[in-house]
Amino acid sequence: MTKKLVTQAIMQCNDQGNKAFVPYIMAGDGGLQTLKKNILFLQEAGATAIEVGIPFSDPVADGDVIQQAGERALAEGITLRKIMKELASFKEEVKIPLVIMTYLNPVLSYGLQSIAADCEASGVYGLIIPDLPLEESGLLKDALKDTEVALIQLVSLTSPTERIEAIAKAAEGFIYAVTVNGITGVRSSFTEELEGHLERLKAASSVPVLAGFGISTPEHVRTLGGLADGVIVGSAIVTALHEGDYEKVRTLINASKNQLTNS
Amino acid sequence: MTTETKGRYGKFGGQFVPETLMTALQELERAYEEAQLDPTFSKELDYYLKEFVGRETPLFFAERLTKHAGGAKIYLKREDLNHTGAHKINNSLGQALLAIRMGKKKVVAETGAGQHGVATATACALLGLECVVFMGKEDIRRQELNVFRMELLGTKVVSVDKGSGTLKDAVNEALRYWVSNVEDTHYILGSALGPHPFPQIVRDFQRVIGDETRRQIVEHEGRLPNAVVACIGGGSNAIGMFHPFVDDQDVKLFGVEAAGSGISTGKHAAAIAGKQEGVLHGAYMYVLQDDDGFIQEAHSISAGLDYPAVGPEHCHLADIQRVQYDSVTDQQALEAVQLLSRVEGIIPALESAHAVYYAVQLAKEMKEDQLVVICLSGRGDKDMQTVRDALGGQSI
Numbered sequence: 001m002t003k004k005l006v007t008q009a010i011m012q013c014n015d016q017g018n019k020a021f022v023p024y025i026m027a028g029d030g031g032l033q034t035l036k037k038n039i040l041f042l043q044e045a046g047a048t049a050i051e052v053g054i055p056f057s058d059p060v061a062d063g064d065v066i067q068q069a070g071e072r073a074l075a076e077g078i079t080l081r082k083i084m085k086e087l088a089s090f091k092e093e094v095k096i097p098l099v100i101m102t103y104l105n106p107v108l109s110y111g112l113q114s115i116a117a118d119c120e121a122s123g124v125y126g127l128i129i130p131d132l133p134l135e136e137s138g139l140l141k142d143a144l145k146d147t148e149v150a151l152i153q154l155v156s157l158t159s160p161t162e163r164i165e166a167i168a169k170a171a172e173g174f175i176y177a178v179t180v181n182g183i184t185g186v187r188s189s190f191t192e193e194l195e196g197h198l199e200r201l202k203a204a205s206s207v208p209v210l211a212g213f214g215i216s217t218p219e220h221v222r223t224l225g226g227l228a229d230g231v232i233v234g235s236a237i238v239t240a241l242h243e244g245d246y247e248k249v250r251t252l253i254n255a256s257k258n259q260l261t262n263s
Numbered sequence: 264m265t266t267e268t269k270g271r272y273g274k275f276g277g278q279f280v281p282e283t284l285m286t287a288l289q290e291l292e293r294a295y296e297e298a299q300l301d302p303t304f305s306k307e308l309d310y311y312l313k314e315f316v317g318r319e320t321p322l323f324f325a326e327r328l329t330k331h332a333g334g335a336k337i338y339l340k341r342e343d344l345n346h347t348g349a350h351k352i353n354n355s356l357g358q359a360l361l362a363i364r365m366g367k368k369k370v371v372a373e374t375g376a377g378q379h380g381v382a383t384a385t386a387c388a389l390l391g392l393e394c395v396v397f398m399g400k401e402d403i404r405r406q407e408l409n410v411f412r413m414e415l416l417g418t419k420v421v422s423v424d425k426g427s428g429t430l431k432d433a434v435n436e437a438l439r440y441w442v443s444n445v446e447d448t449h450y451i452l453g454s455a456l457g458p459h460p461f462p463q464i465v466r467d468f469q470r471v472i473g474d475e476t477r478r479q480i481v482e483h484e485g486r487l488p489n490a491v492v493a494c495i496g497g498g499s500n501a502i503g504m505f506h507p508f509v510d511d512q513d514v515k516l517f518g519v520e521a522a523g524s525g526i527s528t529g530k531h532a533a534a535i536a537g538k539q540e541g542v543l544h545g546a547y548m549y550v551l552q553d554d555d556g557f558i559q560e561a562h563s564i565s566a567g568l569d570y571p572a573v574g575p576e577h578c579h580l581a582d583i584q585r586v587q588y589d590s591v592t593d594q595q596a597l598e599a600v601q602l603l604s605r606v607e608g609i610i611p612a613l614e615s616a617h618a619v620y621y622a623v624q625l626a627k628e629m630k631e632d633q634l635v636v637i638c639l640s641g642r643g644d645k646d647m648q649t650v651r652d653a654l655g656g657q658s659i
Contacts, residue, residue, distance in 0.1 A: 057557040058431065058543065060438045061281040067425060079555040104279055105541045109556025131279045131542065154282040163286065178283055183439050 003150040005125045006049055006097045006173040010208040010230055013048045020048040020174075020210060020230025021221070021256035023237040023249070024101065026069035027052050028078030030242065035083070036090045038241055043096050045246075046253045051128065051232060052087070054080045054102035061103075061130040063185025065235035069242065080106045084115075087122035099126035099152065099173070112143040119149045126150045126173045134167050154178050157197035168204040175209045177201055177228060184213055184234050198227040218255035225256050270459020272579035278458040280545045284438070287445045292460045294365045299467075304360065311356050312471065315389060316346045320472075322479035322636070327606040328623065335489065335629035337622060339609070339639045340476050342500060349612065349641030350472060350500045351382035355451055357468035359386035362449035369393040369448040373437040375402055375430035375496070376567035376614070377409025378641055379453030384418035386451075394418040397436040400428035402566050409645055427560040430570050434544050454497025455574035458545030462502075462574050469503025476636055477507050484634055490515045492622040493638035494614050495588065496532065496568035498577040500640035509585060518577060519621045521563035522590035532561035533590040534573045535581050541572075548572045549581070564593035564653060565613035565646070591617040597653055599623070600643060612641035613649065 010020040023042050027035055035052075042050050053066065055073035062070065080102055087098065100119070107115055107129065119125070125148055132140060134153060141151055150173030155164055157177060168175060179194060202209050211224040212232030225231045233252055240248040270276045278288060298304040312318040320341045329337045342350040355372075362370055370392050374380030380396040387394035396413055400422050403410055413420050426432035434457075441450040455465040480488050491508055493501035495518040508514045523531035534549040541550035543558055551559040551571035561571040573581075580586040591599075596613055599620035604610045611619055615638070622637045629635065643650070 057426065057559075058435050060435050060544070061283075061442070063439075071425075074557070079557075081555065103542075105543065105550070105552065105558070106556035108541055109552065109554065130281050131545070133278060133280060133282050133285050135285075136277055136279055156283045156286065159282070159286045167282075183442055 003148060003172045005148050006099065006150050007207050009049050009097050010174055010210070014208070014229055017258055019225035019256040020208065021046065021253050022049045022051055022099070022210060022230065022232045023047050023253070024051040024053055024232060024234035025241060026066060026073050026238050027054055027083045028073035028076050029069040029238065031076050032078065032082060032086055035086055039094060039098070041246065042249070043094060045250050046257065047096060048230060049097045049099055051099045051101050052083065054083055054100060054106060056103040056106060059103065061183055063183040063235060065238055066184050069238045080110050084118050084122050087124065091121065091123040094123045097125040098123050099128060100124050101128040101130070104129050104131050107140070112140060116143040116147055116149065120147060124149065126152050128152045128154070128176060130154060134170060152176055155201065157194065157201065161200070164201060165204045168201060171205055171207045174207050175201065175205050176232060177209050177211050178213045179211045179224060180214045195227050202228070218251055221252055221255035231256060270463065272576045273582055275547050275578040276459055276462060276575035277547050278545060279542045279547065280458045281442060283442050284445070287441070288458055288460065290365065294361060295460055295464055298361055298364055304364070308357055308360055312353065316352050316356065317344065318471065319475045320344050322476055322483065324483065325607050328603065329626070331602070331606050332623045332626040334626040334631065335633040335635045337626050338480065338483070338488070338634065338636045340472060340504065340636060342472060342638060342640045343609070343611065343615070343642035347378070347382045347385050348644060349378040349382065350469060350503065351379045351453060352385065353471055353503070354453065354465050354468040354499060355379065355382040355386040358449065358451040358464065359383070359390050359392060362392060362451070363390060365449060367447055367449040369395070369444065370451050371395050371397070371437050371440050371444070371448055372451045372453060373397050373430065373433040374453065375399070375433070375569055376565070376645065377402065377406040377413070378567060378645065380418070380420070381409055381412050381416070383451050383453070384413040384416035387418065388416045395440065396420050397423050397433040397440065399430060399433045400424040402429055402433070405566050405649060406645060429560065430566070431543070431558060438544065454499040454570070455502045455576060456497040456544060456546060456572070462546065462576055465499050466502045466506055466576060469499050470506045472500065472503040472638060473505060473507035476504065480634065480636060487511055487514050488634040488636045489629065490517060490625060490635045491638070492517045492519060492618045492625065492635060494519045494568060494617040494640060495573055495577060496521070496570050496614065498574040500638050502574060502576055504638040505580070505586060509580070516586040517621060517625065518586050518588040519617045520573070520588060520590040521565060521568035521617060522592040523562040523564070525592055526590060530562035531590065532563040532568050532570060534571060535578065535588040536590055543572045546575045548575050549578050564596060564649065565617070567612070567614040568617065589621060591620045593653070595620045597650065600650055609639070610643035611639055612643050613646045615640045
């Protein structure tokens with residue numbers, strides 16, 4: 001299998017002079033019924049793909065905003081199984097690839113072979129597992145090898161060059177470049193070395209590079225989108241959807257459009 | 264799980280952490296390997312263990328407890344006599360020295376009962392490191408005085424009210440803090456848990472317990488013990504005690520988990536008894552969890568055993584049946600606190616009382632010429648309020 005569906009969606013977007021915009025949502029924040037509504041809204045608003053977060057009891061890589069959204073979703077009784085089933089129920093209406101972000105333990109509990117078998121039927125073409133680094137990724141890669149589902153790796157821009165290159169070489173779907181040292185959440189500034197780091201990463205990678213962690217304003221989207229092939233926006237989207245501020249979501253997505261690629 | 268990497272104990276262990284921590288773990292691994300090869304490092308650690316902590320700790324023949332049990336001779340490894348009152352300081356000092364070697368100026372730690380927090384705050388005060396300790400809101404309530412101790416030692420204690428507000432949530436928060444401050448901060452993990460190389464580092468710094476015990480029992484009795492008993496939360500005192508005996512097939516090893524209100528009630532902290540495998544805090548272990556893979560809260564009267572998993576090396580030792588793991592309830596531990604206090608004049612920590620209870624039952628079934636060693640991991644001063652409340656304020 002080629003695992004190119006997510007990659008193609010991003011490249012097509014770049015070919016049209018736009019940067020990819022991948023919003024993160026917390027599945028079931030506001031109840032299971034909001035999942036379809038939010039996904040269809042984001043699709044219509046121009047998202048390139050959607051990262052669907054699964055709540056977890058111990059989300060170590062997440063900051064306050066996503067933790068709180070996760071706790072709201074957990075209180076609604078949301079689980080990976082429920083989300084997979086719900087996604088499958090309106091798969092025909094979703095034209096952009098979905099990517100599931102979940103910690104490893106719920107996946108182990110679901111079963112590696114089961115999730116590999118169920119993803120495509122739910123319109124899921126990528127998995128992001130923040131606590132599954134390259135060294136441990138083999139167990140899930142094996143299970144996914146005959147599917148269209150990419151196992152998307154995160155890369156920390158402050159990692160040593162050899163590590164960044166090793167991750168870039170093994171990458172599927174896209175590379176999720178963590179633009180700050182830390183957990184998810186809104187930030188006001190990014191380090192100056194970022195530009196060089198992103199350029200080196202793009203040079204080493206055969207799949208698109210999306211920047212994420214801390215991107216919260218249209219200006220961030222333009223700046224970081226300009227340095228990468230697109231952006232992932234999490235906490236700012238989660239907050240806007242929680243507050244029902246759909247205009248803010250549109251403004252963020254629109255900031256990724258009509259950008260000349262500088263690569 | 265068939266993926267084989269470093270830091271595995273059979274199928275358990277590994278490095279299941281966010282990418283942003285991988286570089287820090289690899290740096291720690293290198294620094295630790297170098298430290299192990301550097302004789303000045305062990306010399307410095309030995310100096311502090313002797314002159315500051317007060318090692319070696321005695322291996323005490325508990326004559327009246329032996330008589331009470333009416334079977335094997337019972338010895339107590341007195342880790343409660345360490346400075347700060349528990350075995351935790353062995354690891355905190357070792358890792359604080361490691362932090363200095365790595366050029367880190369700050370330390371972050373989690374704590375459950377507060378013993379590891381106090382030990383780490385102490386090591387940081389001694390060595391001039393800045394220290395932040397994350398502690399669950401519920402544990403802060405249970406161990407108020409330990410919070411004050413840490414503050415007195417110059418440490419900043421941060422309350423964690425997320426999740427269940429206990430040890431596992433404090434670890435989550437400490438990990439988040441470490442991810443964000445990794446450049447100048449070392450994480451002193453307190454038990455033989457977490458991603459590689461932590462389980463190995465913690466074990467190595469705690470194995471002084473088993474090394475001393477091995478030498479002392481031979482001095483006392485001219486032979487190795489028949490059985491060694493230790494309590495298990497994450498498992499640091501137990502792994503330190505067991506490790507030097509693992510190759511001695513004639514020495515039976517017993518790990519005692521916290522059965523809380525009883526395994527059948529679901530309110531317990533006995534992850535090995537639960538037999539469910541999973542990933543928590545960077546390692547593949549036996550983990551208390553529900554059918555959807557969400558981590559469950561552990562329950563024990565002893566805050567130090569109140570963790571929903573058991574360190575990976577213990578999981579492996581359980582799997583290969585080298586160590587026998589059983590559990591003791593809150594009620595039984597309370598009985599043992601009273602028993603040891605009365606017959607030996609030693610008030611044990613509630614954690615250690617689990618081992619005491621189990622060892623007494625075990626000794627009863629053994630012959631009089633056989634030897635049992637209990638790892639008395641800590642003293643009970645910190646638990647006085649809890650014990651008094653649990654005994655319903657009754658006069659004893």
